[in-house]
Amino acid sequence: MNLPGQEEFEVSSACENVPTGELDSGPGSGPSPNGLSDTDRGELGVPKDPLLFIQLNELLGWPHALEWRETGRWVLFEEKLEVGAGRWSVPHVPTLALSSLQKLRSLLAEGLVLLDCPAQSFLELVEQVTRVESLSPELRGQLQALLLQRPQHLIQPIGTRPCQGSAHPREASHNEEAPLKEQRQNPLRRKLPPGAEAGAVLAGELGFLVQPLGAFVRLRDPVVLGPLIEVPLPSRFFCLLLGPSTLGKGYHEMGRAMAVLLSDPQFQWSVRRASNLHDLLAALDAFLEEVTVLPPGRWDPTARIAPPKCLPSQHKRLFSQLREVKGPSAGHGALTEDRYGHWPHAPSPELQRTGRLFGGLVQDVRRKASWYLSDFLDALHPQCFSAVLYIYLATVTNAITFGGLLGEATNGAQGVLESFLGTAVAGAAFCLMAGQPLTILSSTGPVLVFERLLFSFSRDYSLDYLPFRLWVGVWVATFCLALVATEASVLVRYFTRFTEEGFCALISLIFIYDAVGKMLSLTSAYPIQSPGYPAYGCFCQYPDLGGNESQWMRTEPKDRDDISSMDLGLVNASLLPPPECVRRGGHPRGPSCHTVPDIAFFSLLLFFTSFLLATALKHVKTSRFFPSVVRKVLGDFSSVLAMLLGCGLDSFLGLATPKLTVPSEFKPTLPGRGWLVSPFGANPWWLSVAAALPALLLSILIFMDQQITAVILNRAEYKLRKGAGFHLDLFCVALLMLLTSALGLPWYVSATVISLAHMDSLRRESRACALGEPRSFLGIREQRLTGLVVFILTGTSIFLAPVLKFIPMPVLYGIFLYMGVAAISSIQFTKRVQLLLMPAKHQPDLLLLRHVPLSRVHLFTAIQLACLGLLWIIKSTPAAIIFPLMLLGLVGVRKALERVFSPQELLWLDELMPEKERSIPEKGLEPEYSLSGDSEDSELMYQPRAPEINISVN
Structure with a gap:
């Protein structure tokens, strides 16, 4: 059932540990009843069920003044009425007594079951339910009058203190079917998606009944039952559980049991399609087969279990449903499809070799052309404004930082102005033409290392640097075009988590090292004075x-x-x-005639303040403080707010801290040169041919840097729907290499950390959530406009010097530190490094540790650490010229690990190479693949979730 206006509720189903709130399988869906994927649903012809809100009304006051009072409500979790406090409890996982389920089954088996009841009003429904032989006409009339009595609801305004809710008693009315004013204004409506339905459970003891009365009704068409439900939703299910007072609170517990059953995805899915009493009882029996019993002496039934971060696996239920509908062999195929469908290197259209020259590029262009208009229309959202501010400041900071470093490395041949101009031109062009416009182009640490080595080589051999660099860029563009023509981008399937984590950890460490190093250099420019020294x-x-x-x-x-x-x-x-x-x-x-003793300490204060504020504000988004709108604003604008607060603090104290330096004149940094680089200059002609050798090394670096970032950004768990463009992206980078080399601008490639920060700032999350359910991740706002505006603003930043000059550099360094720390702290490699420092008894219960011996986990982590250390050492020494080859060597090291670790271990520690996926029988991996509902927050097997700056899947 597709309901309009449901984009914000669109989440994908999952058959592994599913984060709470990611159960919807498509637009207009409520919780996915059994984790069926859209593919399985299409094959089975299963429609998507709406979300179900269940309410328990209990009959109280016997034998005096009888009244119906709402005492519980469910969507995914239970909320109980706190009578003394006048509020709803915190949503929690419901616990039931096994006896209440058994009594409920007996009552339903002997009671009235109406499936596809044609009632169109609550009055008609009551007449149908009370039409039983055991009731005399007099008792039937009393019971109908009692059922039509208005219940008491607790309507609690959102945003007030819990105790400020109020109960509204209703007077009896037999004819009013329209929703009450309190129902229409109930703030809970905003928490439920359009198309949601309701289920009502009425339970209690009634003295004038001589035997229990049970009835279960499924309405053919959902009907709004007047004031029965606190939210004016059309009701699909109605259950009545009444009887004499011999059971005491047994009816209340049976009512809770019925509500819990209806809130269970599998039971709800089955009961919507039940055709008779046997099907209804079979669904209840299936629920009983899966319940967990806790010993009474080891568990307090009144304790409330907090909702888990991840809901248990739905695999077993999926298999049972598939076998029931499609036969015994259906479940095994579903496992294979779902399991491999979630793997990041599963065959995809972007990584299929066509066998034609430039075939992959042509397919990328055709694929992205159909989305080109929506790439601009989808950017018309306030969240994109936040992303522009955040990424603009990060890009400007990056341009200034790397421009300054490049000026030092090339002795002024390139500088901050070239960095600004190159960032604006290359970035804007890439956003307009690229296959993945969310990518942010920037100068990167590895490319900067190569630039420094190339300049040193030119200086040592008395070569004209910029003309020599021009021919290196021409050859790099030629090699990259050859890679595009031969569809070499399909080789990214061999970039497993091992390679990606090593590369991303290196880039994150470069960010952290540069931020801390630049901050410490301020203590030399502004020394700390000791009295009397x-x-x-x-x-x-x-x-x-x-x-x-x-x-x-x-x-x-x-x-x-x-x-x-x-x-x-x-x-x-x-x-x-x-x-x-x-x-x-x-x-x-004297050395301190013009120094201010407080600047060094105050700069450190601004540095850590901006870092801690950005981190804290980002975490506010998932905290329990403030309304959801405020939390979202604080989280989306965390870096911008941290910068503004840092600038305000600096302006308030008025100390002469170092400020952002922006060039005010539009001319090359190197005096005497024009914007176009001479092809030869003072160099001999044969140098244009010899430049192919360093260009080959740089091509490897560009290919690795660009494609590893592209693989990370296009992972399945980001839920991108417009596809990737590996060949088109590399083609654009090749053309930009020609342009920037001819203009003497820095070389640009995809920046991993800033690109991930860009995607993180464009996260889409559901507006409505079930009670106790965190906001669910829906995907990324895929568009071209934010990147385009960022780079246009970067180019015009030269004219914003009067404003930008007030930003303290320590604040920008703090944001750099935040980006690096956030990136490296979220990768699985970091979590495994933490395991090295934990005693076994204090280690988290990860699925990884259930299937791989701890010593093997530590060995794998130690190999990664050694590779990362070797990369860092080579990057920091004169041998950095072979740095691109060492990056490529990570793939070879990963291939060699197949001789050290078994395929089963690599499946959990990393990923399997493509040929291993085909060569290893899937039944050989099945016994180790847990289907037992592991629900902890595991960082294994790529799960459909996205963290803040999510490199948790690198």
Whole structure:
């Protein structure tokens, strides 16, 4: 059933550990009844069921004033009425007594069951339910009057204190079917998606009944039952459980049991399709077969279990349903399809070799052309404004930082202005043409290392750097075009988690190292002064009458007025400040004459303040503080708010902290050169051919850097629906290499951390959630406009110098540190490194540790650490020229690990290479693949979830 306007509730079903709230299988869906994928549903012809809201009304007051009162409600979890506090309890996992389920089954087996009841109003429904032989006409009339009595609901406004809710008693009315004003204004309506349905359970003890009365009704067409349900939803199910007072609270527990059954996805799916009493009891028996019994002496039934982060696996129920509908062999095929369908390197259209020259590029262009218009229309959302601010500041900071580093590495041949211009031109062009426009192009650490080596080589051999660099760029573009023509991008299937984690950890460490290093360098520019330390003195020196500087004198003046009368060549600046010294014709001498002692400490304060604020505000989004709208704003604008607060603090104190430096003139950094680089300059002609050798190494680096980032950004758990463009992206990078080399601009490639931050700022989450359910991740806002605007703003930042010059550099370094820490802390590699430092008894109960011995886990982690350390050492030494080959060597190391680890171990620790997936029989892996509902927050087997800056799948 497809319901309009349901985009925000669209989440994919999953058959593994599913994060709470990701049970919807498509637009207009409520909880997926049994984790069936859209493919299985299509094959089985199973429609998508609406979400079901269940309410328990209990009959109280016997034998005096009888009244119906709402005492519980369910969507996925249970909320109980706290009578004394006048509020609803925290949503929790319901616990039931086994006896209540058994009594409920007996009552339903002997009671009235109406399936596809044609009633169109609550009055007609009551007449149908009370039409039983055991009731005399007099009792039937009393019972009908009692059932039509309005129940009491607790309507609690959202955003108030819990105790501010109020109960509204209703007077009896036999004819009113329209929803009450309180129902229409109930804030709970905003928490339920359009198309949701209701189920009502009425239970209680009634003295004038001589035997229990049970009835279960499924309405043919959902009907709004007047004031019966606190939310005016059309009701699909109605259950009546009444009887004499011999059972005491037994009816209340049976009512809870019925409500829990209806809230169970599998039971709900079955009962919607039941055709008789036997089907209904079979669904209840299937539920009983899966319940967990806790020993009474080891568990307090009144304890409330908090909703889990991940709901249990639905595999067993899926297999049972598939076998029932499609036969015994259906379940095994479903496992294979679902299991491999979630693997990141499963064959996809983007990574299928066509066998034609430029065939992959042509397919990418055709695939992306159909989405081109929507790439701009989908950006018309307020969230994109937040993303533009966040990524713009990060991009500007990156351009300035790498521009400064590049200026130092090339002795001014390139600088901040070239970095700004190149970022704007290359980034904007890439966003307009690329297959994955969410990618942010930037200068990266590995490319900067290669630029430094290339300049050093040119200087050592007296070569003209920019012309030599031009031919290197031409050859790199040629090699990249050859890779596009031969569809070499399909080789990214061999980039497993081992390779991606090593690369991403290296890039994240570069971010952290640069941020901390730049911050510490400020302590040299603004030294910390210790009182009385002679190395930081400042003195005023006067010239004598002969024109020579006077000698040092140590005579102390009695007061400041006595300074002018003293025959001193040198006066202690503690008595004569530098401005006064200059006014009197002297010269301040000393390393700290123009330093402010507080700048270094205050810069450190701004550095850590911006880092901690950005981290804290990002976590507010998932906290329990503030309304959801406020939490979302604080989370989306965390980095921007941290920057604004840091700038405000700096402006308030007014210290001369180092500020952002933005060029104000549009001309090349290197004096005397134009914007177009001469092809040869002072270099011999044969150098244009010899440039192919370093270009080959750079091509490997560009290919690895670009494609690893592309693989990370296009993972299945990000739920991208417009497809990837591996060949088209590499083609665009090749063309931009030609352009930037000809203009003498920096080389650009996909920036992993900033691109992930870009995607994180565009996360789509559901607006409505079940009670106790966190917001579910729906995907990413895929569009081209945010990146395009970011790079246009970057290009115009030269003219925003009067505003940007007030941003302190320590604040920007703090944001850099936040991006690096957030990235490296979320990869599985980091979590396995933490296991090295944990005693076995304190380690989390991960699925990984259930299937792989701890020593083997540590060995795999140690190999990754060794590779990461080797990459860092090579990057930091003159041998960095072979750095691209070492990145490629990670794939070879991963291939060699197949001789050290078994396929089963690699399946859990990493991934299988494509040929291993085909060569290993799936039945050989089945026994180790747990189907037992493991529900912990495991970081194994790629799960459909996205963290904040999610590299949890690298």
